[in-house]
Amino acid sequence: MTDTPVRPDAPTDRQRVREQRPLSELAAEIPDTPRKRKVGPRARRILKHVLLIGFGLVMLYPLLWMLSSSFKPNEIIFREPGLIPTELDLTNYSQGWFALLHPFHHYLLNSAIVVLGSVLGNLISCSMAAYAFARLKFRGRPLWFAIMLMTIMLPIHVIIVPQYILFSSLEWINTFLPLIVPKLLATDAFFIFLMVQFFRGLPKELDEAARLDGCGHGRIFLRIMLPLSLPALATTAIFTFIWTWNDFFSQLIFLTDPEMYTVPIALRTFIDSTSASSWGPLFAMSIVSLVPIFFIFLFGQKYLVKGIATTGIK
Amino acid sequence: MSVIQEVAKTRGASRETRKGDGKAAAIFLAPWFIGLGLITAFPLLASLYLSFTDYSLLEAPNWIGLENYTEMFADPRWTKSLAVTFQYVFISVPLQLAAALGLAMVLDRGLRGLAFYRSVYYLPSLLGSSVAIALLWRQVFGADGLVNQVLAYFGIEGVGWVSHPDYALGTLMILNVWTFGAPMIIFLAGLRQIPTMYYEAASIDGASKLRQFFNITIPLLSPIIFFNLVLQLIGAFQTFTQAYIVSNGTGGPIDSTLFYTLYLYNEGFGSYNMGYASAMAWFLLLIVAGLTAVNFFASKFWVFYDD
Numbered sequence: 125m126t127d128t129p130v131r132p133d134a135p136t137d138r139q140r141v142r143e144q145r146p147l148s149e150l151a152a153e154i155p156d157t158p159r160k161r162k163v164g165p166r167a168r169r170i171l172k173h174v175l176l177i178g179f180g181l182v183m184l185y186p187l188l189w190m191l192s193s194s195f196k197p198n199e200i201i202f203r204e205p206g207l208i209p210t211e212l213d214l215t216n217y218s219q220g221w222f223a224l225l226h227p228f229h230h231y232l233l234n235s236a237i238v239v240l241g242s243v244l245g246n247l248i249s250c251s252m253a254a255y256a257f258a259r260l261k262f263r264g265r266p267l268w269f270a271i272m273l274m275t276i277m278l279p280i281h282v283i284i285v286p287q288y289i290l291f292s293s294l295e296w297i298n299t300f301l302p303l304i305v306p307k308l309l310a311t312d313a314f315f316i317f318l319m320v321q322f323f324r325g326l327p328k329e330l331d332e333a334a335r336l337d338g339c340g341h342g343r344i345f346l347r348i349m350l351p352l353s354l355p356a357l358a359t360t361a362i363f364t365f366i367w368t369w370n371d372f373f374s375q376l377i378f379l380t381d382p383e384m385y386t387v388p389i390a391l392r393t394f395i396d397s398t399s400a401s402s403w404g405p406l407f408a409m410s411i412v413s414l415v416p417i418f419f420i421f422l423f424g425q426k427y428l429v430k431g432i433a434t435t436g437i438k
Numbered sequence: 439m440s441v442i443q444e445v446a447k448t449r450g451a452s453r454e455t456r457k458g459d460g461k462a463a464a465i466f467l468a469p470w471f472i473g474l475g476l477i478t479a480f481p482l483l484a485s486l487y488l489s490f491t492d493y494s495l496l497e498a499p500n501w502i503g504l505e506n507y508t509e510m511f512a513d514p515r516w517t518k519s520l521a522v523t524f525q526y527v528f529i530s531v532p533l534q535l536a537a538a539l540g541l542a543m544v545l546d547r548g549l550r551g552l553a554f555y556r557s558v559y560y561l562p563s564l565l566g567s568s569v570a571i572a573l574l575w576r577q578v579f580g581a582d583g584l585v586n587q588v589l590a591y592f593g594i595e596g597v598g599w600v601s602h603p604d605y606a607l608g609t610l611m612i613l614n615v616w617t618f619g620a621p622m623i624i625f626l627a628g629l630r631q632i633p634t635m636y637y638e639a640a641s642i643d644g645a646s647k648l649r650q651f652f653n654i655t656i657p658l659l660s661p662i663i664f665f666n667l668v669l670q671l672i673g674a675f676q677t678f679t680q681a682y683i684v685s686n687g688t689g690g691p692i693d694s695t696l697f698y699t700l701y702l703y704n705e706g707f708g709s710y711n712m713g714y715a716s717a718m719a720w721f722l723l724l725i726v727a728g729l730t731a732v733n734f735f736a737s738k739f740w741v742f743y744d745d
Binding site: 169172173176180183184185186187189190248249252253255256260261262263265268271272275277278279280281282283284285286287288289290292306308309310311316340341342345366369370372373376377387388389391392394395396403406407410411413414417420421425428429 | 459460462463464466467469470472473474476477478480481482484485488495544545549551555556557558559560561562564565567568569570571573574575576577578584616623672675676678679682683686699702703706707712715716719720722723726727730
């Protein structure tokens with residue numbers, strides 16, 4: 125995609141002696157420049173590209189097939205595996221949109237509310253906790269920090285039963301609260317860790333100068349740390365978006381009323397309500413459900429790569 | 439660098455300054471503390487307690503001691519769900535990591551268009567856990583799905599892969615391998631850290647590419663391989679959505695995709711055996727903790743930290 129010539133400031137191999145920088149930074153820098161220009165014969169290089177593109181096509185073929193099938197009338201989907209639809213038929217979309225109890229935008233809206241609440245919750249609560257771990261001195265900090273890291277590994281399945289009991293005693297089942305309130309309470313410790321890493325990289329002189337000027341921690345956090353941490357906040361927002369949008373397990377448990385269904389839960393009900401012969405509308409709505417993720421993929425590459433390399437998240 | 443190394447670091451850290459910003463810290467950490475207590479720690483302990491009770495949500499929990507656990511160990515479906523999950527984890531994760539490492543190495547070799555390939559291979563990782571993709575899989579590997587259409591092109595008659603007890607789990611493994619993009623990106627970053635002079639020196643000494651791979655790449659990349667392995671194993675153990683959608687919540691055909699979390703869900707939220715589900719949950723916690731511990735222990739023997 126980016127066939128730019130080697131940048132003049134790119135380090136040469138000799139300079140590149142074992143870099144001691146966070147993996148996340150390295151990962152985000154990788155694009156553009158191939159690190160070695162030691163290329164084989166032309167024919168071999170071309171063969172390599174052909175194989176890589178071929179492999180990529182095989183990988184993406186199911187997705188492309190779903191996209192093209194969503195524009196084909198049902199009878200044709202199963203007859204021809206080809207990708208190019210003979211005509212652009214939107215009936216699957218109009219049928220799928222109204223196939224369930226509520227029109228599909230109802231579920232999209234529900235998902236949007238959950239996602240928005242989760243993103244805001246994670247941004248606020250995780251950045252606050254991260255500031256404390258990265259900059260404040262308090263008793264027991266290493267211990268609390270270790271506990272925070274351990275909660276990252278804790279499978280949600282282990283605590284879901286008591287959570288359900290707790291939220292149902294609060295009469296929160298079939299509301300969005302069980303999905304949003306935990307985010308406001310910084311339970312996605314992944315992002316605390318991510319932001320602690322980022323905050324630690326910011327020069328301490330900045331907050332010291334601000335302290336001398338009489339700023340309290342609240343103002344240092346709001347006026348200095350947050351504005352400088354936009355990349356980390358963006359990574360957090362993007363991953364929270366994707367996770368929440370794709371999340372099935374907890375939404376399946378906490379939302380049982382069709383009125384409150386989010387996109388994944390609504391899609392699931394397609395299996396029950398449609399016969400095997402009407403995959404077209406199902407594909408159409410699946411495509412609709414993937415569009416937001418795809419846009420993030422297109423425009424958030426840099427942050428995605430950074431996020432993965434910091435915590436190994438998908 | 440990674441969560442794992444952070445844990446190792448804090449373990450050795452000594453007490454920090456006593457005086458300091460206690461009050462401010464309390465404010466900044468308040469949401470996290472509340473969340474830790476109410477949403478994490480309390481449910482964790484509550485589920486331990488519930489695992490010793492018979493509880494169906496309607497009546498108060500009834501203490502039955504270890505009965506849930508003895509019942510669990512004697513339950514053929516539980517054993518099956520454990521077997522299915524282990525099979526899935528220990529076959530698909532190594533394959534996924536092998537694909538990730540292989541592609542990362544090819545892409546690291548001074549190739550143009552790296553960013554493009556990386557994006558293409560990474561896309562499935564983003565979508566892999568969604569319901570839409572699971573539905574697609576159900577169709578791709580269905581009786582008249584894409585795979586069989588392609589096979590028919592070559593004159594081979596396929597079966598309904600997702601509805602066949604011998605193959606259903608395999609289709610889910612393929613789905614997991616398909617999402618190799620995320621570990622690939624981590625490998626790419628790791629490969630970058632290996633100085634090229636090592637390879638140059640080795641090739642001057644006449645070491646073959648294979649030898650270079652086993653004697654330079656693998657040892658120097660071992661911390662990254664370890665990091666990926668721990669994360670992917672833990673993640674794979676918790677697979678739920680794909681199995682739920684492909685089997686329509688049943689774990690079928692004949693329990694061949696009855697993942698551990700799916701069985702837990704069905705016991706807890708299908709049959710409202712909350713006590714039994716809690717016992718299963720704690721066993722899952724032990725497995726995940728045990729796996730992590732084993733990995734840490736084993737890593738002493740094969741992970742090579744250069745610094």
